[in-house]
Amino acid sequence: xxxxxxxxxxxxxxxxRWSPLEIAFWVFAFxxxxxFPQKHxxxxxxxxxxxxxxxxxxxxxxxxxxxxxxxxxxxxxGYFSGLVAKYGIINDPVLALICSxxxxxxxxxxxxxxxxxxxDLTRLMVTLGVSLMLGxxxxxxxxxxGGADGLQGVTIAPIFGRFAFDIYGHTAYVYCLVVLxxxxxxxxxxxxxxxxxxxxxxxxxxxxxxxxxxxxxGRLVAIYTVSAFFAGIAGALLTQTTAFCSLDVLSxxxxxxxxxxxxxxxxxxxxxxxxxxxxxxxxxxxxxxxTPQYWQFWIGFMLVLIVLVGRERISGWNEALRTFLVQLxxxxxxxxxxxxxxxxxxx
Amino acid sequence: xxxxxxxxxxxxxxLFVLACGLSVTLGLMxxxxxxxxxxxxxxxxxxVVLVNRMxxxxxxxxxxxxxxxxxxxxxxxxxxxxxxxxxxxxxxxLFTIGLVFMSVAATxxxxxxxxxxxxxxxxxxxxxxxxxxGMGKYRLLIIAICGVLTLALQLxxxxxxxxxxxxxxxxxxxxxxxxxxxxxxxxxxxFAFGSGLAGLGGxxxxxxxxxxxxxxxxxxxxxxxxxxxxxTSSITGPFLASxxxxxxxxxxxxxxxxxxxxxxxxxxxxxxxxxPQGLFARSSAR
Numbered sequence: 001x002x003x004x005x006x007x008x009x010x011x012x013x014x015x016x017r018w019s020p021l022e023i024a025f026w027v028f029a030f031x032x033x034x035x036f037p038q039k040h041x042x043x044x045x046x047x048x049x050x051x052x053x054x055x056x057x058x059x060x061x062x063x064x065x066x067x068x069x070x071x072x073x074x075x076x077x078g079y080f081s082g083l084v085a086k087y088g089i090i091n092d093p094v095l096a097l098i099c100s101x102x103x104x105x106x107x108x109x110x111x112x113x114x115x116x117x118x119x120d121l122t123r124l125m126v127t128l129g130v131s132l133m134l135g136x137x138x139x140x141x142x143x144x145x146g147g148a149d150g151l152q153g154v155t156i157a158p159i160f161g162r163f164a165f166d167i168y169g170h171t172a173y174v175y176c177l178v179v180l181x182x183x184x185x186x187x188x189x190x191x192x193x194x195x196x197x198x199x200x201x202x203x204x205x206x207x208x209x210x211x212x213x214x215x216x217x218g219r220l221v222a223i224y225t226v227s228a229f230f231a232g233i234a235g236a237l238l239t240q241t242t243a244f245c246s247l248d249v250l251s252x253x254x255x256x257x258x259x260x261x262x263x264x265x266x267x268x269x270x271x272x273x274x275x276x277x278x279x280x281x282x283x284x285x286x287x288x289x290x291t292p293q294y295w296q297f298w299i300g301f302m303l304v305l306i307v308l309v310g311r312e313r314i315s316g317w318n319e320a321l322r323t324f325l326v327q328l329x330x331x332x333x334x335x336x337x338x339x340x341x342x343x344x345x346x347x
Numbered sequence: 348x349x350x351x352x353x354x355x356x357x358x359x360x361x362l363f364v365l366a367c368g369l370s371v372t373l374g375l376m377x378x379x380x381x382x383x384x385x386x387x388x389x390x391x392x393x394x395v396v397l398v399n400r401m402x403x404x405x406x407x408x409x410x411x412x413x414x415x416x417x418x419x420x421x422x423x424x425x426x427x428x429x430x431x432x433x434x435x436x437x438x439x440x441l442f443t444i445g446l447v448f449m450s451v452a453a454t455x456x457x458x459x460x461x462x463x464x465x466x467x468x469x470x471x472x473x474x475x476x477x478x479x480x481g482m483g484k485y486r487l488l489i490i491a492i493c494g495v496l497t498l499a500l501q502l503x504x505x506x507x508x509x510x511x512x513x514x515x516x517x518x519x520x521x522x523x524x525x526x527x528x529x530x531x532x533x534x535x536x537x538f539a540f541g542s543g544l545a546g547l548g549g550x551x552x553x554x555x556x557x558x559x560x561x562x563x564x565x566x567x568x569x570x571x572x573x574x575x576x577x578x579t580s581s582i583t584g585p586f587l588a589s590x591x592x593x594x595x596x597x598x599x600x601x602x603x604x605x606x607x608x609x610x611x612x613x614x615x616x617x618x619x620x621x622x623p624q625g626l627f628a629r630s631s632a633r
Contacts, residue, residue: 066437114620120436121379122619125575129619132568133612140609252564256444263441297452303445307438308430 008194016192021326025271026181033174040169046281047176048237051183053261053273055230061267062191063223064203066120068255069127070231072111072134073104075250077232079138080104082151082245091157093240097179100236101229108228112221128252135250150246154239165241172241179237183230187270190226199223260303350482351598357486359593360493361555363586365548365566366573367500368420368541370585373574374517376432376534381443383545383570384563385450390416390546391558392454395463405468409492412550413543420542424535447563454560463558465550489551496544497586504582513537572615 032043052074059065077100083089090096114126138145145151158164163171190196201209202216210216239245248254257280265276283302287295369383390412397403397411431442471485504510516523516530524530549558556566569592577588592611599610 060437066440068440114616117620121373121575124379124436124440125571126616126619128568128571129612129616133609133616136609136612252567256448259437259441259444294452294456296448297456300445300448300450300452303441304427304449305445307434307442307445308427 008197012192012194012197016188019326021322022271025274029177029181033170033177037168037170040173042281042285044169044173044176044241045238046277047173047180048234048241049258049261049281050274050277051176051180051237052231052234052258053265053277054180054184054187054270055227055234056258056262057267057270057273058187058190058227058230059224060262061269061272062196062199062203063220065115065220065224066123067115067127068124068252068259069129069131070227070258071250071252071254072127072131073108073228073231074235074238074254075131075134075138076107076235077101077104078235078239078245078249079145079151080232081236082154082239083144085156085240086151086154092161093156093159093175097233097236097240101233104232104235105225105229108231109221109225112224112228115224116217116220128255131250131252131255135247138247138250146246148247150244150248151239152244154243154245156240156243165243169241176237176241179233183233184270184274187230190223191270195219195222257299260299260306263303263306351601352594353482354486355594355597356590357483357489357593358555358597359590360490360497361548361552362569362573362593363589364493364496365545365552366570366589367582367585368538368544369570370574370577370582371513371517371537371541376520378428378432379436379439379443380428381440381567381571382446382450382563383542384565384567385447386416386420386542387545387549387552387566388450388454388558388560388562389419389549390543391465391549391553391562392458392463393546394550394553395458395465395558398465405465405471408465409547409550413547416546416549417539417543419546421535421539424538424542428538429531447567450563451560458560460560463553465553465558467554485554489555492551496547497582500582509533509536568612572611576615576618 032039036043052070055073056067056070059067080103081096081100084096084099085091085093090099111127111130114130115123139147142148156165159171159175163175165171191199198209198214199219201212201214202219206216235249238249261276261280262273263276264279265272265274284295284299287298291298365387366383368386369380372378372380372383393415394408394412398405398408403411427442427446431439434442467485471488504514512523512528512533515526516528516533520530549562556562572592573585573589576592577585595614596608596611599608603610
């Protein structure tokens with residue numbers, strides 16, 4: 001091993017270390033199973049949204065691909081998992097979940113070649129076009145998908161044949177949280193690997209990355225496929241926990257909301273999507289209880305405001321807060337601050 | 348067959364008037380304005396209020412829709428949009444999607460969520476019969492108005508001083524600025540004018556495209572297709588693209604109704620893959 005390779009390896013190892021704050025985050029997340037049993041329905045949605053946002057962060061925050069079509073993967077896997085459960089093709093939910101993710105990943109792999117070329121606008125149009133096409137297909141083949149009425153009559157078998165889904169969402173929440181955690185671990189492994197490092201190089205400057213022998217297109221295809229897989233898992237989770245799937249899963253609103261989630265939380269570090277999802281979901285819940293019909297207005301208002309104030313400034317607050325928390329945590333635990341592990345990844 | 352061609356042309360002309368403002372915005376400032384449809388909707392609703400509620404004649408309603416939307420566009424450009432021009436594309440997308448959401452919800456709040464109809468005068472209803480082809484009078488009017496507008500736009504762009512300034516700014520903003528062209532002012536005017544055209548298109552198209560609060564979302568993709576397929580460097584590109592799109596969409600819905608708009612999206616993606624700069628763009632801008 002050369003000196004450079006050793007340096008990179010030790011750098012990555014240092015970054016990949018779990019900070020106390022991260023551990024606290026997940027301890028709290030799992031503690032919420034017992035802490036807020038009445039809130040499990042909204043928490044389930046939050047966990048799904050967090051996973052979905054994580055999938056977008058992988059391509060937007062780490063690879064720099066703007067996408068308005070992430071709903072395509074979400075929706076495809078949602079319908080797939082609904083259909084296999086309805087017709088009893090794959091009865092085990094976990095197996096169906098993985099299969100749905102793989103189907104979405106296949107679509108991601110095929111369509112990834114479309115986003116390699118062109119500017120931001122072209123990418124936007126192509127990703128948007130793909131999700132609109134899928135929406136059109138789902139609408140036309142209503143005999144299979146139920147069209148505008150949605151896919152009905154889906155019954156999800158108990159997980160591992162033991163834990164049945166209940167109407168309070170207890171099983172669903174634990175299920176989603178565990179899946180989210182596993183996916184998060186995978187994503188964490190990916191972004192702290194040399195592969196993840198090369199992605200950030202591509203995001204920073206694709207031309208230079210190619211000059212230092214990073215296969216740019218191959219890397220983009222790979223991360224797009226992985227991201228589609230995660231988005232698909234999120235979509236399948238939604239169908240499985242609600243036993244329902246409608247055309248709404250493929251809508252533009254879903255992709256646009258997702259961008260908002262990620263912007264609230266901050267792009268380019270893995271907790272952005274998670275924190276954004278929690279804030280977004282509870283904000284939406286709160287606004288919708290104030291004005292049930294017009295909450296979209298305030299969502300739009302938020303977006304405009306965030307851009308006018310400046311995303312950097314908002315993530316700057318995040319950073320300051322995070323630094324403070326890390327120092328607090330390390331003081332409480334009597335350790336040296338492990339700043340590098342929690343600092344956001346800037347490309 | 349000819350009826351399809353006729354209807355498609357009317358539809359395409361309408362799309363062109365709706366989208367040409369967007370093409371200039373995109374070409375000039377490299378600004379992705381997803382909220383363009385909101386201006387069209389504003390024009391449509393403005394005409395609805397004027398014609399249906401206040402009894403203004405339809406003929407007067409159309410120019411008023413243009414003026415009101417142009418003013419609205421100019422105002423928003425000066426107050427909000429100027430801050431976002433230099434931002435990355437992601438910010439522009441977020442910003443304009445936010446505007447779309449706000450406009451949708453606000454329209455829903457003020458006007459209700461139901462579909463609106465503009466009362467068009469008796470003299471415009473019915474159709475002519477020419478060589479056995481039924482031509483709707485209203486569609487004929489649309490073709491006439493849009494045709495005149497297109498010619499006027501082409502003349503303004505190619506013959507007037509303002510047109511040459513605009514073209515210079517689109518071609519190379521920095522050099523244009525260096526030559527003493529006030530790019531910001533040119534852009535503000537063009538933005539207002541483009542919004543006004545969108546408003547006029549929205550007013551004209553309420554009859555054909557329908558008008559309800561989700562209009563900006565529903566037609567956003569169409570405008571973007573016109574612009575991306577047509578390219579942003581000239582006015583003829585978007586024009587041809589919108590005629591193609593109009594005829595293609597009408598024909599697609601007529602011949603293969605099961606596929607619906609699927610055909611259009613497929614064509615768009617194919618074009619973007621083969622020619623990312625647009626179908627009719629000059630080989631290279633920069």
